[in-house]
Amino acid sequence: MKSARSQQSKTGLLFIAPLVLCIIGVLIYPLCNSIVLSFTNKMFTYVKYDFIGWDNYIKLFQDDLFWLALFHSFKFTVFGVLGALALGLLLALLLNKNTKYIAFFRGLLFLPWTLPSIVVVLTFRWLYNDFYGYINYILLKSHIIDVPFNILSSSKTAWIGVLIPLIWCYYPFVMVFLLAALQSIDKSLYQVAELDGATKWDMFWHITLSSLKPSIIVVAILEAIWMFCSFDLVFLLTNGGPANETLTLSLYIYKMAFPAKNMAYGTALSVIMFIFLIIFTIFYFRLVGRKQNSET
Amino acid sequence: MKHKKPFWKTVLHFLVLCAVTFIVIFPLVITLFTSLKPPNEVITATPTLLPHDFTLENYIKLFKVRNFPQYMLNSLVVASFTAVLSLLISSLGACAIVWMKFPGKRVVINTVLAAYMFPQILLIIPLFIMCYCLNLIDTKFSLVLAYLSFSLPFSVWMLKTFFESIPKELMEAALMDGCSYWQALTKIILPISLSSITTVLIFSFVLGWSEYLFAVNLITTDANRTIAVGLQTLLGYYRTDFALLTAASITMSLPVFCLFVMVQKYFIKGLTVGAVKG
Known part of the structure; x- marks a missing residue:
């Protein structure tokens, strides 16, 4: 009996080994390496470097661009999450019907989530184009603007130009997530409320929204994590410009590490981002854990 | 207990859904139709949604590029x-x-x-x-x-x-x-x-x-x-x-x-x- 158990444990280890090796190789080791490198002065791929203690972190706290990038990251996260929640909730409510054509619309509305980021960027560049683009055409026709303008090239509006595709890529997840939650609401609650003479608005506020609340919080945190760390869109749309108006923390990490070749400083910035990520994740697991406990 | 919804409400819901879906995936729609337009229809100050002449020439050109x-x-x-x-x-x-x-x-x-x-x-x-x-x-x-x-x-x-x-x-x-x-x-x-x-x-x-x-x-x-x-x-x-x-x-x-x-x-x-x- 005992040998059978140890035999089983051996096969277990054999089966899990590739996964564990991969996780250590491509996730845990690189992460630890990052933390170590953040205390050095490593430049790009040069083999020689020295440990310089906390210097990178001291430099970082005095770096105006770092604070600016951090501020922009939070700005994008807050507005992005709010936008995606609003749009996702609206669409989820519209789709919450038991008719045949719903699957078709849900499929269409889910598409932006599956698009490769480079395609999203090309699409919006074309949409924003100041000579031949559709947005300018509509705005000019309806006399909202007089001269063609490109939303991405003005320092006041560039961040909105990035925010729109960001929301556009991330709302479908909110939509399907909240739709699943909506469909699990007990229908008899509405019937009881109707008998009690509740208005449509009361029902929406007290039944629909209050049952959705836990799901909304969970999905908001997930979206916040993704948006806080998102890189492709802002890199390909504006590359931080004009005049650093759309520089986010992930973009700053990249710019420091690759074009500026200061890998060590880049990793120090990554560590700061990682700390924020841990805070988000702890919130997330707390909530998910509590939700699962209350369900059982 | 259950009463059927009036027909006009179903129609209205369908129309609203169509309109909203169209607005939301508008960027995708124009990408698709732009790719089917001949180049001279793309570079114009008065863009149309649908191409006048549907063509696959962009796709053919792409694979030669x-x-x-x-x-x-x-x-x-x-x-x-x-x-x-x-x-x-x-x-x-x-x-x-x-x-x-x-x-x-x-x-x-x-x-x-x-x-x-x-x-x-x-x-x-x-x-x-x-x-x-x-x-x-x-x-x-x-x-x-x-x-x-x-x-x-x-x-x-x-x-x-x-x-x-x-x-x-x-x-x-x-x-x-x-x-x-x-x-x-x-x-x-x-x-x-x-x-x-x-x-x-x-x-x-x-x-x-x-x-x-x-x-x-x-x-x-x-x-x-x-x-x-x-x-x-x-x-x-x-x-x-x-x-x-x-x-x-x-x-x-x-x-x-x-x-x-x-x-x-x-x-x-x-x-x-x-x-x-x-």
Whole structure:
């Protein structure tokens, strides 16, 4: 009996080994390496470097661009999450019907989530184009603007130009997530409320929204994590410009590490981002854990 | 108790849904139609939604342009290897997590779940250095390696959830009959998990197909470039040829769309695991 158990444990280890090796190789080791490198002065791929203690972190706290990038990251996260929640909730409510054509619309509305980021960027560049683009055409026709303008090239509006595709890529997840939650609401609650003479608005506020609340919080945190760390869109749309108006923390990490070749400083910035990520994740697991406990 | 909704309300709902859907996916609609327009209809101050003359000339031109077919082939290779490796490693891993005992199980499960939300930007610097040290820069293998760090957590979680729904007795009976774990997994468990397997394959494939950040940094020569970076190169050379660029966008997205439509239901379920139970 005992040998059978140890035999089983051996096969277990054999089966899990590739996964564990991969996780250590491509996730845990690189992460630890990052933390170590953040205390050095490593430049790009040069083999020689020295440990310089906390210097990178001291430099970082005095770096105006770092604070600016951090501020922009939070700005994008807050507005992005709010936008995606609003749009996702609206669409989820519209789709919450038991008719045949719903699957078709849900499929269409889910598409932006599956698009490769480079395609999203090309699409919006074309949409924003100041000579031949559709947005300018509509705005000019309806006399909202007089001269063609490109939303991405003005320092006041560039961040909105990035925010729109960001929301556009991330709302479908909110939509399907909240739709699943909506469909699990007990229908008899509405019937009881109707008998009690509740208005449509009361029902929406007290039944629909209050049952959705836990799901909304969970999905908001997930979206916040993704948006806080998102890189492709802002890199390909504006590359931080004009005049650093759309520089986010992930973009700053990249710019420091690759074009500026200061890998060590880049990793120090990554560590700061990682700390924020841990805070988000702890919130997330707390909530998910509590939700699962209350369900059982 | 139940009363049927008036007909006009259903119609109204349908119309509102149509209008909202059209506005929301408007960017996609114009990308599709722009790619079907002849170039002289694209560069105009009064753009129309539908092309006057439908044409496929942009697509034909695209496949003659530079190395576009080569980029597609590279992406196909990278994405396929990512998908197959992910499936192999994650099915073994999920099998061990669900049915076997081994030391440190809790730690592995928690790490996989935490890795689920790990962003690319935090891994690009250390993975670049690692690939440089291992002399893997500018190889397709480096990309597969990098993509595994994102496809594995999803795949393991997806398969683990599915395996847990399979009755325990099935595995026990197979083992009683003298199957090894490997035989039980390949002959009994995997054949009944086709929906999850397809989802895992497609998720990993699409990740490898469309990823940009690693593809642009780990690959340095044109011969190994994948389609995401290839598209960006096109943007550099044909900055104003939006007919060609939109055709390239549609060509790149079409396989992704088709694959997602196939597994939409399972995929959405997989996405929300770890957040909503079941």
